[in-house]
Structure formats: structure tokens, C-alpha cells
Amino acid sequence: MTAFFFGNSERPLYGVYHAAQPGPGRPIGIVLCSPFGAEAIRAHGMLRVLAERLARAGAHVLRFDYRGTGDSAGDGSDVDLDQWQSDIASADAELRDMSGVTDVVWIGLRLGASLAVLAARKPPAGLAGLVLWEPVLRGKDYLAELDRMHHAYMSGALDQAWERIAARNRQRGQGVRTREALGFEIGGPLEQALEALDLMTVERLAARRVLVVGGKQPVTTELMTHLGSLGAETDSIDTAADDGWNSEQAMNALVVPRLALDAILARVESWR
Numbered sequence: 001m002t003a004f005f006f007g008n009s010e011r012p013l014y015g016v017y018h019a020a021q022p023g024p025g026r027p028i029g030i031v032l033c034s035p036f037g038a039e040a041i042r043a044h045g046m047l048r049v050l051a052e053r054l055a056r057a058g059a060h061v062l063r064f065d066y067r068g069t070g071d072s073a074g075d076g077s078d079v080d081l082d083q084w085q086s087d088i089a090s091a092d093a094e095l096r097d098m099s100g101v102t103d104v105v106w107i108g109l110r111l112g113a114s115l116a117v118l119a120a121r122k123p124p125a126g127l128a129g130l131v132l133w134e135p136v137l138r139g140k141d142y143l144a145e146l147d148r149m150h151h152a153y154m155s156g157a158l159d160q161a162w163e164r165i166a167a168r169n170r171q172r173g174q175g176v177r178t179r180e181a182l183g184f185e186i187g188g189p190l191e192q193a194l195e196a197l198d199l200m201t202v203e204r205l206a207a208r209r210v211l212v213v214g215g216k217q218p219v220t221t222e223l224m225t226h227l228g229s230l231g232a233e234t235d236s237i238d239t240a241a242d243d244g245w246n247s248e249q250a251m252n253a254l255v256v257p258r259l260a261l262d263a264i265l266a267r268v269e270s271w272r
Contacts, residue, residue, distance in 0.1 A: 003016050013064055013087055015063065017062055018063075023057070023058040028104070029062070029099055031104060032061065032112075035109045036069075037146075039109075057265060066084045067079070081193040082193070092124055108132055111142065114136045117205070122204075123207070129211065131267070132213065133214060134214045138200075142194060200226050209232060221236075239259050
């Protein structure tokens with residue numbers, strides 16, 4: 001496992017490279033596209049476990065932080081869906097340079113899965129497939145879900161205090177507080193981009209294969225039907241009983257959804 005910075009030298013991205021262990025079969029590359037905010041924290045440990053297992057199975061794997069998140073350059077004002085799609089492409093190019101692989105699979109979780117679909121409209125050559133793990137289909141629904149989680153976590157008294165601060169700032173001409181999701185800022189540009197996000201409006205997909213892992217069945221069916229109409233070979237795996245990773249308990253513990261990890265590992269292995 002090697003941690004390093006890559007991309008633009010003035011605003012580099014942080015990545016962790018897991019080199020493939022020697023074994024039979026054609027080598028393949030994997031770019032892991034993480035979720036956003038608190039979900040990224042909850043998923044950090046299990047994505048590391050997934051990367052290690054993929055590397056032991058003979059895949060070259062790159063985990064990375066998007067611009068303005070984690071250890072990459074930038075701050076909350078830099079976050080943008082278009083930029084994050086470019087970051088996925090940069091991670092793909094970096095992995096190919098480091099490992100020499102010609103075929104790469106992008107594995108995205110939650111918002112990371114949505115970004116992978118958007119970036120796959122015009123990806124580099126040799127995108128062997130997409131694994132979309134509990135993908136966010138529509139940004140409006142996602143924002144509403146984040147709001148529900150945020151307000152459920154925050155106490156009523158603290159919410160009232162925030163409203164008093166916001167009211168005072170409005171009186172002073174300082175505007176209202178930025179939208180927040182469990183401690184992570186959702187600035188105006190990001191909020192607008194999420195409001196407009198709808199994977200059902202994607203008109204082109206250059207990935208040959210798509211695997212949808214978990215997620216609500218109606219969403220999974222709708223997405224698979226649409227992506228199939230764009231020419232992708234689609235399939236899904238139901239891991240509804242294995243979703244404990246996205247919980248408050250997972251913030252301070254390593255929750256490994258073994259059913260999902262085993263299914264992803266097996267499918268990627270069949271794509272080599």
C-alpha cells in the first residue's frame with residue numbers, strides 16, 4: 001500500500017495505491033470512487049478492506065480523495081460534481097501509468113457511483129465496467145435524505161440555536177447558514193448540482209458492463225433498464241441484508257459488509 005499525491009502539482013489529489021499480488025489471469029485496474037461526507041467516513045474502512053482483497057486477487061487498485069475532500073487540496077468552496085468527475089478520470093489515468101493495465105473498472109459507492117456514471121459518458125478507452133453500489137439516482141431525493149439524517153441527529157435545542165444565528169445574520173446582511181449534512185458543508189454550487197442530478201437523463205454510457213449492488217429494488221430496476229437501453233450489459237445483486245456500513249455505529253467501528261464485498265470481488269474477477 002502506497003500513499004502519494006498526484007495530478008495538478010499546485011492542487012494535488014491524495015491517493016492510496018494497492019499493487020496487485022502476482023497470480024494467474026490478466027491484470028486489471030480498479031478505481032474506487034468514494035461517497036460524500038459522513039458516508040465517506042463510514043465507508044473508509046470497508047473500502048480499504050475491499051481494496052486489499054482486490055489486490056490479493058490480482059487487481060491494481062487506487063483509492064483517492066476528490067478535490068476539496070479528505071487529504072486532497074482544496075476546501076468546501078472547491079467541491080463541484082464536474083470537478084469530481086474530472087478527478088475520477090485523473091485517478092484512472094494515474095492508475096494506468098503506475099500499473100500498466102489497459103482495462104479498468106470503476107467501483108462507486110452512493111454518490112461516488114453516480115459520479116462514476118456521469119464520468120463514464122466520456123471515459124478513457126478501456127473502461128471494462130462499472131460497479132454501482134447503492135447508487136444515488138436523483139440528487140433531490142439524496143438531499144432530502146441527508147436533511148432527514150441531519151435533523152434526526154441534531155437535537156431540537158441545537159437546531160433552534162442555529163435558527164437564531166441564521167436570523168441574526170440575515171438582519172446583519174450576512175445571509176443564511178450554508179446547508180449542512182452531519183458536519184459537512186453543502187455550498188451553493190454543490191447544492192445546485194445535486195438538485196439537477198438525475199441519472200435517468202444520462203444519454204450516453206461508454207462502459208461495457210454495469211453491476212448494480214444493493215440499493216432499493218425499484219431504483220435498481222429503473223437504473224438498470226435505462227443503462228441497458230444505452231447499450232450496457234447490466235446485472236444486479238441484492239445485498240439489502242448487508243447495509244450496516246451506513247449507520248452511526250459505523251462511524252467509530254469497522255463494519256465490513258461481507259456479502260457485498262464477496263459479490264463485487266467475484267464479479268470483477270469474471271470481467272478479467
